[in-house]
Amino acid sequence: MSYIKKDIRNLIISMDNKFKVDSAVKKWLEKTIYPKHNLIIKLNNNIYYCTNCHHKFSSNKNINEYQICSKCKEELLVRFKTLKKYKFIDIFRILDYINGYFVLRGFEVMSYYDNFKFKHRITEYQRLIIDKDKFYLLFSNCYKNYLGSIWVNHYEKHERWRLYDNRYSSWYYCNGIVYFGDIDKDIKNTPYQYCKLTSLTPISNDRDFINILQKILINPFSYELLNKLKLTNLAIECDKFNIKGSFEKRFGVSKTYLSFMIKHNITYDELKVLRVIKRKNIKIIRKLSCLSCFDELSDKLDMLKALEVGLNKDNEYIYRDYLNFVEQLKLNMKDKNILYPNNLIESHDKLLKQVKDIEDKEMIENIEKRFIELKDNTYKDDKYIVYPASSYTDLLMESNMQNNCVRTYNFRYANREVDLYFMRLLSNINKSLVTIEVKNNVVVQCRIKNNKLPSKEQKLFIDKWQNTVLNPS
Numbered sequence: 346m347s348y349i350k351k352d353i354r355n356l357i358i359s360m361d362n363k364f365k366v367d368s369a370v371k372k373w374l375e376k377t378i379y380p381k382h383n384l385i386i387k388l389n390n391n392i393y394y395c396t397n398c399h400h401k402f403s404s405n406k407n408i409n410e411y412q413i414c415s416k417c418k419e420e421l422l423v424r425f426k427t428l429k430k431y432k433f434i435d436i437f438r439i440l441d442y443i444n445g446y447f448v449l450r451g452f453e454v455m456s457y458y459d460n461f462k463f464k465h466r467i468t469e470y471q472r473l474i475i476d477k478d479k480f481y482l483l484f485s486n487c488y489k490n491y492l493g494s495i496w497v498n499h500y501e502k503h504e505r506w507r508l509y510d511n512r513y514s515s516w517y518y519c520n521g522i523v524y525f526g527d528i529d530k531d532i533k534n535t536p537y538q539y540c541k542l543t544s545l546t547p548i549s550n551d552r553d554f555i556n557i558l559q560k561i562l563i564n565p566f567s568y569e570l571l572n573k574l575k576l577t578n579l580a581i582e583c584d585k586f587n588i589k590g591s592f593e594k595r596f597g598v599s600k601t602y603l604s605f606m607i608k609h610n611i612t613y614d615e616l617k618v619l620r621v622i623k624r625k626n627i628k629i630i631r632k633l634s635c636l637s638c639f640d641e642l643s644d645k646l647d648m649l650k651a652l653e654v655g656l657n658k659d660n661e662y663i664y665r666d667y668l669n670f671v672e673q674l675k676l677n678m679k680d681k682n683i684l685y686p687n688n689l690i691e692s693h694d695k696l697l698k699q700v701k702d703i704e705d706k707e708m709i710e711n712i713e714k715r716f717i718e719l720k721d722n723t724y725k726d727d728k729y730i731v732y733p734a735s736s737y738t739d740l741l742m743e744s745n746m747q748n749n750c751v752r753t754y755n756f757r758y759a760n761r762e763v764d765l766y767f768m769r770l771l772s773n774i775n776k777s778l779v780t781i782e783v784k785n786n787v788v789v790q791c792r793i794k795n796n797k798l799p800s801k802e803q804k805l806f807i808d809k810w811q812n813t814v815l816n817p818s
Contacts, residue, residue, distance in 0.1 A: 353481055356444055356474065357506050363443060364450065366467055370439065373524050374454065374465075382433040382456035382463060385412045385423045395421065396463060431458035436521035440542065442531040447558045449473040451521075453497040466499040472506065473555065477562045480555055482509045523554075536565040541572050544580065560584045575607050582613040598623070614639075622648055632657075637789060638665045646684060654685045662790055663693050666750055670696035673756075693750070700753050709737045711759035719764060724810045725771065729803070731781065731810055734758065734765040743767060746777035747794050754782070768799075768807065779803055786815040 383397035385406070393404045398417035406412040406423045413420045424431065433456040441448045451471030456463045470488040474481040483506040487498045525543050532538050540561055545554070561568045564583045571580035579586065592600040597620040605625045606616070614634040615627075621643050622629065633639060633648055638661045642651065645668055656664055667689060674696060676683055686692035712734065719733035734740055737755055744752035757763045768779035768791075779799050782790040788811050793799050799807070 353474070353508070356446065357483070360441075360443060360448065360472070364441060364448075364469075366452075366469070369526060370524060373526075374437070374467075377522060378435050378437060378454055379456065379463075379465065380417065380419050381421075382435070382454075382465070383419065383421050384428075384431060384458060385414065385421045386428070386461065387423055387425050389426075393423070394461070395419070396458070396461060397421065428458070432456070433458075437524060438521055439524045439526060440528050441526075442528060442535070442537075447475040447562070449475065449523075449554060449558075453499070455497075455499050468497050468499045469503070470497045475555055475558045475562070477559055480559075483507065484509060537561060539569045539573075540565055541569075544572060544577050557581050563587075574603070576610065578610050578612045579606075579616065585613060618648075624649075636661045638662060641665055642668070645678070650681075650685050654687065655689060660689060663750075663796070664689060666753060667693040667696060669757075670700050670753065673700055697750055697753055708755055708759045712737050712740070712755060715758060715761065715764075719766075722764075722766070722814055724814045726806065726809075728771060729768060729778075729806045730771055730774065731766050731768045731807070734767060739767070740765070743777050743780055747780055747792070749780060749792060749794075749796055751780050768803065779807070781807065783815065787811065788815075 380397050383395065385404075386394045386396065387406075387408065388394055388401070391403045391405055392401060393406070393412065394401050395414040395417060397419050398414060400414060400416035402415045404412055408423055408425050410423050411420050412423050435454050437452050437454060439450045439452070441450060449472070450469055451473070452467055452469050455466045455468075457466070468485075468487050470485045472483040474483065485506060486504050487501050489496050489498055523546065525546070528542050529538075532540070532542070542561075545557060560581075560583050564587045567587045568580050568583035571577070571583055571586065586595055588595050592603070596602075596606075596616065598616075602619065602625065605627075606619075609615075609627045611619065611627075611630070612634065615630050618630045618633045618639065622633070624630070629649070629652065632652070635658050636642065636656075639648075642648065642656070642661065642665060646656075648656075651664070667686070668684075670693070671678060671683060678684065713736055716733050716735040720735075723730070723732040725731070734743070737752075740752045740755055740758070744750065751765065754763060754765055758765045764783040766781040766783060767777065768781060769776065770778055778793065780792050781788055788807055791799055791804070791807055793803075798804075
């Protein structure tokens with residue numbers, strides 16, 4: 346926890362005087378969250394009772410299965426009539442504006458079943474005060490953290506707010522649907538009054554919300570303009586369009602593409618593709634916009650020709666590595682037969698065999714130095730560990746076990762162009778599991794054997810490592 350500066354203390358007092366949970370919020374909850382906080386109660390034989398709409402109907406569902414109520418159409422859990430107690434918990438947020446700050450307020454709503462009825466408790470436990478270049482994270486005394494167990498105490502009276510450092514805040518983001526309430530009224534007569542913040546409704550992640558609101562605080566005119574043009578997907582990237590001048594100077598394409606952009610509400614990644622290929626073909630644009638290596642590849646290739654020879658999301662890194670081999674071996678980059686091989690895998694493997702013979706002593710020494718620089722990024726939980734590659738021999742062994750080309754990244758790793766990490770099971774640390782490529786503290790590629798994607802559990806561990814070690818907020 347941190348010391349709360351005087352201006353933030355005064356802001357907290359202003360918020361406490363203004364902020365509330367009024368009847369409008371409760372009506373919104375009755376339409377959004379409360380219907381899901383109900384049960385289907387099996388009474389006798391095949392008679393079932395819905396606690397949401399109080400309707401009785403016939404069914405043959407078993408206990409602990411889900412049943413759709415024939416009247417209110419909610420899909421609810423089936424429990425037997427002898428059930429005494431049951432509890433639902435959900436998170437929601439309210440967006441407010443006060444004293445020049447956006448404030449994202451986090452609430453937990455608990456619905457408590459007792460004798461065929463539900464009672465609801467709403468507790469505000471978190472506030473994110475968002476400024477143009479930073480944010481402040483506040484927690485109520487009702488938010489408890491004891492020996493790693495975190496919960497909201499709905500029965501304790503709120504007494505104070507605590508400020509957490511930004512470096513710890515990413516651990517405590519709350520994600521949930523947002524109630525915008527009186528936000529349009531609050532921002533009236535401010536630079537943000539025409540920004541239509543309700544267009545942010547689909548965004549449920551706090552990190553994304555913070556980033557977008559900070560962009561709006563800095564670039565309200567750009568956000569407003571993009572929304573008026575009905576380019577809502579570009580509006581959330583408004584900081585990239587804060588350029589004065591013509592349409593072409595602002596967007597990188599002529600105004601003849603505007604109707605096409607509006608029709609498909611293109612994203613910023615799709616706009617980057619449109620700037621390159623200059624084709625009004627949304628299928629091709631969306632196919633290319635899925636490529637993580639689009640910027641790198643488009644600098645060297647005609648992307649339409651690359652699609653013709655089979656470039657896709659599954660082989661883009663192989664294509665990128667193939668082009669790196671071409672440059673490393675000083676082959677003719679103007680030769681179309683080299684740039685657009687008929688058999689990418691075969692051509693890639695052929696050059697790989699040539700490249701792996703040119704390793705030198707300096708490269709090996711630099712890899713060992715790189716390990717020393719990165720070893721503090723080692724991270725583990727009770728099942729997995731991730732650590733940097735320590736030697737060229739490590740890269741060779743990883744490449745052999747995984748049947749991938751990580752060994753060819755040796756120069757890039759040695760020259761600090763990329764960071765390479767190995768993920769292992771703690772129970773079998775010598776066996777390769779996941780190979781990870783990192784750039785600028787962001788994971789850009791992670792693969793298991795034969796260049797396949799890791800499991801969901803493995804990906805969650807990698808994301809947690811990235812957020813807590815490589816790129817903490």
